[in-house]
Amino acid sequence: MTGHISAGARRWAEVLQLLAEVVPTGPAGVIVDGMDAHRGVVADRLAATLRAAGRSCVRLSRDAPPADRDGWRADGAVAVADGPHRRARPPADGWTVVVWLRTAPPAAGNGADGGGDRSGGAHVVVDLHDPDWPVIRHVDAALTDRDRWYLAESRAFFAARAATWDARFGHDQAAYAAAVTESGLPIGGTVLDAGCGTGRVLPALRAAVGATGTVVGLDVTPQMLAVARTPAAAAAAGLLLADARRLPFAAAAVDAIFAAGLIMHLPDINAGLRELARVTRPGGRLVPFHPSGRAAVAARHGRALRPGEPLAEGPLRITAVRTGWRLIRHDDPPHRFLAVARRDA
Template sequence: MTGTARSDQPTAAALRWAEVLDLLAEVVPAGPAGVIIDGMDAHRGVVADRLATTLRAVGRSCVRLTDDAPPADRDGWRAGEVTVADGPHRRAEPPAGGWTVVVWLRTAPPVARAGADGAGGDRSGGAHVVVDLHDPGWPVIRHVDAALTDRDRWYLAESRAFFAARAATWDTKFGDDQPAYTAAVTEGGLPVGGTVLDVGCGTGRALPALRAAVGPTGTVIGLDVTPQMLAVARNPAVAAAAGLILADARRLPFAAAGLDAIFAAGLIMHLPDTDAGLRELARVTRPGGRLVLFHPSGRATLAARHGRALRSDEPLAEGPLRGSAGRTGWRLLRYDDPPHRFLAIAERG
């Protein structure tokens, strides 16, 4: 042994791709199935090739359907086989059995085309699986239809992968949002001397404002599911005399009714089940306690940034959010969604 790193060791990017491809292969139902890889990106064919290879490696009989494929492959599926194709032209002309799994590669946001197909023109709204491919070396699964697999199978690992890759540069990219955090905390009306939890605290941008709100006798705790985010949050936490906890927002490590307030910036849109998430937040909050939901961009601004149309059925739209709050033990007191920020304040019933 010379101590020199072996060049044949898989890179972090290779391991990440292997994890994503293994999960994609896992969600393809047994028996004959058609999988289409779509998206506004040249990576469609490469991903389709690699998925076909992965399916064969796990023992699935697989046909890789290309424009050069023989007619027998193009015209139908053989018993027990998986057919993998790519491209919008294939998706627009499905085989007789239809496409069993539609995978959308979400890359650099296109210009939103509201009304083109109900999903900002990118057609991801009709996909069974959405893969974030803004960084081709670091794919992250952002959506899987519940009919294909249990959310717990992919949600936690993929959420961590998404934020881990962004933790080091998060504050550089979004550092000018700090005044908006402070304003949101101030408007939340948090109790002096109370115990407040910042769920999904990220790099800890809200911790100083939360400390100022509850005062020196209060308790401030930041919680996040991504270790890399908490590592960046360490210095702000020390300055704010706040504790940090690594945990899943869906399974909070707190007793019932033990908190006076919860602050959650950008959390709800990342939870796979809004009602279940709000219900867990309600469980740990005392009657009369506060919930402050915040984002430093309004919903319309955020949708435009991501190249999609704003929809009235989204979890943070006023109607759906008011309904979710009522079903899960909250009473929505305030709803504010101008372009420059989103703020909703609720009280525990």
């Protein structure tokens, strides 16, 4: 128990430190909105972190009179407030940083706590599905470089879920195998499972390329790869700890890339697809997959599906052409998402 509390305290300190770092210098207004049960506490702790970093900081209370709303600006301070009532009454220059605390969608029973993905307009989104293990899931590029937060926060998100991932999602093994069968992977080829997670698809990839082929699973999270060791051993597959945005392969080294759930986790989809194209031989294949259709995934997150989203057929076809691919299949029924792209010469 002590270790868990210590780890959670360190995680909160890391998140609060990053939040403090993205607040621009000079006078700034920061509003924390979202989860009712935590936004006041998070605002208090963020204000304390800013002060510890040497920033002049004013914690605006719910009942502060309107005349005091902008007085802090003259001193170059940071004002930290919380709640929709404050968000609806911004400072004269608007809120510099809007932090949204995201929880489970309303369908999961958390609607009264401000849950769901109602984060539109937020500059920073913090995942609080587990209040003891916060994870930053989005930061506007104008506030800080993606490399400052993306890798560490992605690892934190999946590390906390690795041990229970297959218990929650292992029922979709057949869907993974069917997707591999339909993707036309070459016998004897080299196939990379980019973002392999717990390695569920590795046996199906081995069956597709046969005994003479090469199968490699790659993930950024050590805890996921630890779980993947058993299926990797059964499939005679290699495992690599690496970032899919910077693959440790020479150009044109693989025949196919299977990417389950990877594309939407990339902070820059165009750059990510170009890197996947770099390591794929001309004529090779990229197989983005998810065991639920896009509409089903959107509904689980409490939002409506939008036609201009990156994995919609039209936008994905355009992005593929720009990044060295040609989309040859796009299948998006409720029970799964499967696309196949061919690497241009």
